Structure formats: structure tokens, C-alpha cells
Amino acid sequence: xxxxxxxxxxxxxxxxxxxxxxxxxxxxxxxxxxxxxxxxxxxxxxxxxxxxxxxxxxxxxxx
Amino acid sequence: xxxxxxxxxxxxxxxxxxxxxxxxxxxxxxxxxxxxxxxxxxxxxxxxxxxxxxxxxxxxxxxxxxxxxxxxxxxxxxxxxxxxxxxxxxxxxxxxxxxxxxxxxxxxxxxxxxxxxxxxxxxxxxxxxxxxxxxxxxxxxxxxxxxxxxxxxxxxxxxxxxxxxxxxxxxxxxxxxxxxxxxxxxxxxxxxxxxxxxxxxxxxxxxxxxxxxxxxxxxxxxxxxxxxxxxxxxxxxxxxxxxxxxxxxxxxxxxxxxxxxxxxxxxxxxxxxxxxxxxxxxxxxxxxxxxxxxxxxxxxxxxxxxxxxxxxxxxxxxxxxxxxxxxxxxxxxxxxxxxxxxxxxxxxxxxxxxxxxxxxxxxxxxxxxxxxxxxxxxxxxxxxxxxxxxxxxxxxxxxxxxxxxxxxxxxxxxxxxxxxxxxxxxxxxxxxxxxxxxxxxxxxxxxxxxxxxxxxxxxxxxxxxxxxxxxxxxxxxxxxxxxxxxxxxxxxxxxxxxxxxxxxxxxxxxxxxxxxxxxxxxxxxxxxxxxxxxxxxxxxxxxxxxxxxxxxxxxxxxxxxxxxxxxxxxxxxxxxxxxxxxxxxxxxxxxxxxxxxxxxxxxxxxxxxxxxxxxxxxxxxxxxxxxxxxxxxxxxxxxxxxxxxxxxxxxxxxxxxxxxxxxxxxxxxxxxxxxxxxxxxxxxxxxxxxxxxxxxxxxxxxx
Numbered sequence: 234x235x236x237x238x239x240x241x242x243x244x245x246x247x248x249x250x251x252x253x254x255x256x257x258x259x260x261x262x263x264x265x266x267x268x269x270x271x272x273x274x275x276x277x278x279x280x281x282x283x284x285x286x287x288x289x290x291x292x293x294x295x296x
Numbered sequence: 297x298x299x300x301x302x303x304x305x306x307x308x309x310x311x312x313x314x315x316x317x318x319x320x321x322x323x324x325x326x327x328x329x330x331x332x333x334x335x336x337x338x339x340x341x342x343x344x345x346x347x348x349x350x351x352x353x354x355x356x357x358x359x360x361x362x363x364x365x366x367x368x369x370x371x372x373x374x375x376x377x378x379x380x381x382x383x384x385x386x387x388x389x390x391x392x393x394x395x396x397x398x399x400x401x402x403x404x405x406x407x408x409x410x411x412x413x414x415x416x417x418x419x420x421x422x423x424x425x426x427x428x429x430x431x432x433x434x435x436x437x438x439x440x441x442x443x444x445x446x447x448x449x450x451x452x453x454x455x456x457x458x459x460x461x462x463x464x465x466x467x468x469x470x471x472x473x474x475x476x477x478x479x480x481x482x483x484x485x486x487x488x489x490x491x492x493x494x495x496x497x498x499x500x501x502x503x504x505x506x507x508x509x510x511x512x513x514x515x516x517x518x519x520x521x522x523x524x525x526x527x528x529x530x531x532x533x534x535x536x537x538x539x540x541x542x543x544x545x546x547x548x549x550x551x552x553x554x555x556x557x558x559x560x561x562x563x564x565x566x567x568x569x570x571x572x573x574x575x576x577x578x579x580x581x582x583x584x585x586x587x588x589x590x591x592x593x594x595x596x597x598x599x600x601x602x603x604x605x606x607x608x609x610x611x612x613x614x615x616x617x618x619x620x621x622x623x624x625x626x627x628x629x630x631x632x633x634x635x636x637x638x639x640x641x642x643x644x645x646x647x648x649x650x651x652x653x654x655x656x657x658x659x660x661x662x663x664x665x666x667x668x669x670x671x672x673x674x675x676x677x678x679x680x681x682x683x684x685x686x687x688x689x690x691x692x693x694x695x696x697x698x699x700x701x702x703x704x705x706x707x708x709x710x711x712x713x714x715x716x717x718x719x720x721x722x723x724x725x726x727x728x729x730x731x732x733x734x735x736x737x738x739x740x741x742x743x744x745x746x747x748x749x750x751x752x753x754x755x756x757x758x759x760x761x762x763x764x765x766x767x768x769x770x771x772x773x774x775x776x777x778x779x780x781x782x783x784x785x786x787x788x789x790x791x792x793x794x795x796x797x798x799x800x801x802x803x804x805x806x807x808x809x810x811x812x813x814x815x816x817x818x819x820x821x822x823x824x825x826x827x828x829x830x831x832x833x834x835x836x837x838x839x840x841x842x843x844x845x846x847x848x849x850x851x852x853x854x855x856x857x858x859x860x861x862x863x864x865x866x867x868x869x870x871x872x873x874x875x876x877x878x879x880x881x882x883x884x885x886x887x888x889x890x891x892x893x894x895x896x897x898x899x900x901x902x903x904x905x906x907x908x909x910x911x912x913x914x915x916x917x918x919x920x921x922x923x924x925x926x927x928x929x930x931x932x933x934x935x936x937x938x939x940x941x942x943x944x945x946x947x948x949x950x951x952x953x954x955x956x957x958x959x960x961x962x963x964x965x966x967x968x969x970x971x972x973x974x975x976x977x978x979x980x981x982x983x984x985x986x987x988x989x990x991x992x993x994x995x996x997x998x999x
Contacts, residue, residue, distance in 0.1 A: 266783060280450075
């Protein structure tokens with residue numbers, strides 16, 4: 234059965250199936266993204282800046 | 297609110313920092329060395345140090361040693377801080393580090409000794425393959441354990457990229473490395489010919505995607521905002537481009553096989569998805585560059601940001617060029633030429649190299665609680681590196697286009713204008729010399745970087761652990777509305793995230809590969825194509841050992857310019873006993889698929905002893921040891937048995953007869969050489985190699 238499913242003429246429609254599949258997932262992600270709360274997005278955008286155990290990289294030459 | 301105190305582990309970060317800097321220089325030096333070997337063949341100094349053996353050493357050193365250690369360096373620092381927890385296990389971290397270094401050392405030794413599978417970026421033999429799988433899983437367990445004990449509920453985009461890297465590379469490595477061992481250091485791929493090619497380039501392309509791209513994007517999403525002191529430009533864009541990237545990338549492998557004997561449907565998939573890749577790739581590139589909004593003035597003064605800007609720009613250039621090279625009409629010109637080499641070096645030197653050096657310059661002062669020793673030296677490194685990239689890629693683009701055009705040029709009378717392949721190679725020598733200049737500049741910059749980081753370390757004092765504090769997960773989110781859905785939901789659920797990421801890469805992997813194995817019509821068989829004789833098997837293994845595939849293809853594309861030069865174009869059915877396939881990806885020398893019976897045995901003997909004796913001006917290295925060294929055929933029965941188990945139809949019990957057949961064929965070749973005035977014995981390696989070369993392409997060659 235699996236073979237017959239795959240055995241369509243020259244696999245010409247594989248590209249189309251794959252493209253449609255991609256755009257379906259792409260649209261789903263777009264919908265999810267635009268329904269996100271701004272407060273959450275802002276918080277996540279700033280996440281790397283929260284840990285500040287690091288000091289400046291400024292060199293003596295800069296100072 | 298309850299707060300927990302914990303410590304970040306900087307020691308594992310420092311270990312990977314040392315390894316990154318050290319292996320970078322090793323990879324660059326080997327790259328420079330093989331770059332010298334092309335215009336100056338005298339740099340092929342001995343058996344172990346010929347171009348064929350050193351090229352995979354260079355690529356493995358840069359990809360897995362330099363970039364690999366750089367990824368782990370950046371990961372171990374950023375993941376702890378993004379997840380607000382120490383690594384899951386210090387022991388696993390150390391096993392990961394030392395295991396990875398041992399693999400690199402084992403790779404260097406075995407590749408120089410000629411132990412190779414010949415599959416690009418997957419050359420290492422089966423014991424090392426197993427070690428890679430184990431160490432990779434150690435990293436994965438440590439990563440997932442760290443995620444599970446995190447104090448930050450939502451995983452930041454960098455963590456998604458690390459997760460997708462772990463999952464996908466594990467799948468790629470295991471599937472592509474399936475092989476049957478014949479001896480301790482010799483195995484045969486379970487796939488043959490077209491199937492092997494498709495699996496290998498599914499792996500090879502996605503080694504670029506999921507080893508050189510996704511983890512480095514993860515690093516970009518952490519270190520670029522840190523260095524710019526700005527939040528990432530668009531978190532929403534990062535979500536869209538992440539899922540699109542990992543879903544699409546996995547399909548694109550067949551673009552390495554355009555105009556080959558792979559089925560058209562596979563080639564079409566490769567092209568379509570490669571072109572679609574521009575969108576998510578540029579999503580990442582734009583997100584990186586736009587993170588610098590309002591901070592561009594800092595780029596003038598901060599060397600870290602300079603490295604990052606050029607890195608992200610190189611990423612944008614390479615990810616635009618890649619899809620263009622996947623268009624068949626462009627690929628017809630570019631494939632097998634230096635154009636591809638230039639393309640990958642924009643990515644490796646620009647994107648990977650500069651991202652990692654930016655991270656090294658940002659991290660080292662922080663790990664040592666000091667300031668960067670010299671901004672001037674860092675700037676010098678930056679400019680030498682940038683000029684080095686330009687001096688490298690411009691001549692090599694030029695070389696690629698020149699050679700591609702020369703191969704295809706016909707005279708007004710309709711014959712090849714440059715029928716002698718060597719003529720198209722010698723034309724490139726000035727460009728090869730210029731490439732050496734570019735590589736030297738890049739290496740000089742890296743040496744300055746080494747000195748600068750060393751002096752920075754000396755000026756400070758290493759901080760092995762950093763105290764931190766954060767509320768436990770349950771305390772932060774105790775009163776949080778648990779009904780939210782959408783992407784925010786998946787960001788806080790690592791198990792579901794891992795499953796979804798696996799599904800995203802599994803769809804393309806399955807559709808791209810499974811039909812090749814279940815539908816017979818994909819590989820039409822040819823009745824006249826027979827398994828290799830025992831002597832030819834030994835000869836083929838020598839061909840693999842010496843890395844001949846690094847310079848010679850065995851794939852004649854269906855262009856008149858190729859059939860005029862080499863003969864009948866390649867058929868899928870010709871390769872059904874090729875474990876592994878040896879199509880190659882670069883022609884520094886001519887295609888060899890139809891070289892069988894083109895020249896007498898004596899020609900091959902003399903050519904291997906001194907290529908210039910048969911092809912004056914040839915840049916191919918000499919192989920005198922093949923004439924002197926005795927053929928080791930003790931493992932031949934084991935090889936026959938292993939090949940039978942992967943599908944080559946040797947009759948039952950042929951192991952006992954194989955050595956006698958080998959001797960008979962070898963004696964005939966030795967006698968033939970003697971008739972041409974060449975004295976040798978049947979049991980020399982050169983005899984086996986001649987047998988293999990004389991067989992190539994003859995199964996369907998008209999008499």
C-alpha cells in the first residue's frame with residue numbers, strides 16, 4: 234500500500250505537495266505569531282540582556 | 297519571592313575556548329597547506345601529506361574542530377544564562393569536551409593514514425562514527441537535562457536552535473553512517489550508487505545547515521544583542537524564520553546532484569526548496585542586522601560588532617548564492633568547479649569564522665574579569681580577516697567561472713576548444729596563488745587573535761564560577777494564566793518542542809529519501825553491469841584511501857561538452873555495486889568514469905609514479921609508494937563478505953576463491969606491464985589500482 238501511495242507518475246506532484254505543505258505550516262505559524270501578547274514578545278526579546286554578570290569589554294585604549 | 301542561589305560553570309566554557317582557538321589555527325594551517333599544493337605540487341611532501349588525504353583533514357578540522365568547539369563554547373556560556381541554571385551535569389560536560397577532542401585527534405590521525413569512507417564531511421571510519429554518536433548524545437542529554445531544570449519558563453530562540461541542531465545532526469549522522477565493517481578501519485556503506493548519493497547529500501547539505509548554520513544562528517541570537525546592548529529586533533520574525541528554516545533546509549540536499557543520475561523528481565525537490573530557503577535565511581540575517589538599529593555608531597569602535605556585522609552579511613550573501621547555485625542552468629556551469637569552493641568559504645571564513653571570533657573577543661574578557669588587551673590588535677585581526685576573505689574568494693570565483701566556461705567552449709567547427717583537461721587547470725594557477733595570499737592574511741589575523749586573547753587572559757584572572765540567583769520556576773509562574781496557547785505554549789514545553797522540531801525535519805527527510813529505497817523504477821538496472829572483481833575491490837579501496845575522489849569525479853553529466861570530453865553520460869544503473877558512490881564534487885582533474893581501457897596499463901603505471909611523465913605540467917601529486925608497497929589482501933575475504941551483506945551478489949563461499957582470482961588477474965596485469973618494459977610483481981598496490989581504473993565505465997562501453 235505504501236508503495237502504491239508513492240508510485241504516482243514520475244513524482245511530478247511531490248514538489249507541489251511539499252510546497253503546499255510548507256505554506257500551510259507557514260501560515261499556521263504566522264497566525265500563532267500574530268496572536269502573541271506584546272508583553273510576552275517584549276520580555277522574550279530582552280531575555281539575553283537580563284543576565285548581567287558580565288563587565289564591559291571596553292579596553293584601556295577606549296578609555 | 298523565594299530566590300535560589302546557584303553558580304554558572306565557566307570552566308567548561310574556558311576549555312572549549314582553548315579548543316576553539318587552537319583547532320582554528322590547525323584547520324587554517326592545513327587549509328593553507330593544501331592551497332599551496334595546487335600551484336606548487338612539491339608541497340605534497342609524503343604519503344600522509346598528499347592533497348587527497350589532507351583535504352578531508354582540513355574540512356573536518358574547520359567544521360568539527362574549529363566551528364564545533366566554537367558552537368559548544370558559545371552554547372555552554374549562553375544556555376546556562378538563558379535558562380538561569382547551571383549545566384545539568386559537570387561530569388557530562390567534561391565527557392563531552394574530552395570525548396570531542398579525542399574524536400578530533402583520532403580523525404586527524406586516521407585521515408592522514410588513509411582510513412576514510414570517502415563520503416564528504418563523513419569520512420571517518422565506523423569506530424569513530426560510533427564515538428561521535430555517543431559524545432553527541434552526551435551533549436544532548438546534558439542540554440535536555442539543563443533545560444528541564446531551568447528557572448526560566450520560556451525557552452529563548454537561541455535554545456530552539458540548539459535543540460534543532462542536536463536532534464537533526466543525530467539523525468543525519470546515524471542514518472548516513474550506516475555501514476558494514478569489514479575490518480577495524482574499513483567499512484562499506486549500506487547504500488550504493490544513487491541511493492548513497494542521495495543519502496550522503498541529504499547529510500552533507502544538512503551538515504552545513506544544522507552544524508554550520510542553526511547553532512551559529514543560536515549564538516547570533518544571544519551574543520549579538522549582548523554586544524549591541526539591544527534586544528533582538530523581532531522575536532516574532534525569529535519564530536517564523538526558525539520553523540521555516542528547519543522545515544525547508546532538510547529538503548534541499550539533492551541540489552548537490554543536479555544533472556546527475558539521480559531521478560528528476562529528487563533534483564526538482566532540491567531546487568524548489570533551495571530557492572524557498574532564501575526567505576527564512578534572510579529572515580535570520582535581517583533579524584541580526586536590524587538588532588543593531590540605533591547602535592550602528594558602536595560598530596565604528598567595537599571590534600566585536602565589526603566581526604558580527606561582516607559575519608551576518610556573509611551569511612546573507614552565502615544564503616542568497618546557495619539558492620542561485622541550485623538553479624539548474626547556473627549549476628550546469630558552477631558544479632565541479634572552484635565556484636563551489638568560493639561559495640563555501642564565504643560561509644566558513646565569513647559567517648562561521650567571524651561569528652566565532654566576535655564571540656571569543658566578547659567572552660574572553662568576561663571569563664577573566666578584565667578588559668580586552670588591545671582593541672587595535674582586534675581591529676587588525678578584523679581587517680586582515682576581511683581582506684583575507686576577499687583575496688580568497690574573488691580569485692576562486694574567477695577560477696570557477698573560467699574553468700566552467702573553458703570546459704564548455706566549442707570552436708566554430710563544433711569541437712571542444714580545450715580538449716586537454718590540463719589546459720583548463722593550468723589557466724587557474726595564478727588564481728590559486730592569489731588564494732594562498734588570501735589564506736595567509738586570514739591566518740595572520742587568527743594568529744594576532746591568539747596573541748590578543750592570550751594577553752587578555754594574562755591580564756586578568758579566570759573566574760571559574762559565577763554566582764547568580766533567580767526565583768524557582770514554580771514561584772515565578774505560580775499565578776500565571778495557564779490557558780495561553782500558541783507559540784508561547786510550545787516555548788515553555790521542551791518535550792513537545794523537541795517532538796515538533798523532529799517532525800519538522802522528519803517530513804522532508806522521509807519524502808526526499810524513502811522513495812529511492814522502495815520504488816525500483818528509480819534505479820533502472822543494467823544487465824551488463826557486474827560486481828567488481830576481488831582485485832578491483834582492492835584497487836577501489838586504494839582509490840578511496842588516497843582521496844582520489846577529492847579531485848576526480850565519476851559522474852558524466854548529460855551535456856555535449858561532457859560527452860565529447862569523457863564519453864557516454866552516466867546511468868543510474870552503472871553504480872548499483874558502488875559502496876560507497878564516488879561521484880565526487882570537484883574536478884581538479886578530469887572525470888574518470890570512462891577512463892577504463894582508454895590508456896594502456898603502462899600509462900597508468902607511469903602516471904601514478906610521476907604524473908608529469910604522461911601529462912607534462914600536471915599538478916597531480918606522484919604516488920611512488922603504490923609501486924613499492926605490497927598489496928595487503930589478507931582482509932579480502934572479510935571485504936567480500938561485508939560487500940555481500942550490503943547487497944553485492946557475490947556467490948556463497950566466494951571468500952575462499954577470491955584471493956586466487958585476485959592473483960590470476962594481477963598476474964595478467966603484471967605480464968602486460970612486463971610486455972611494455974615495466975618490471976614489477978603482481979602483488980604491488982599499483983596493480984590493484986590499475987585493475988580498478990581499467991574497469992571504470994567499461995560495463996556499458998561499446999567495444
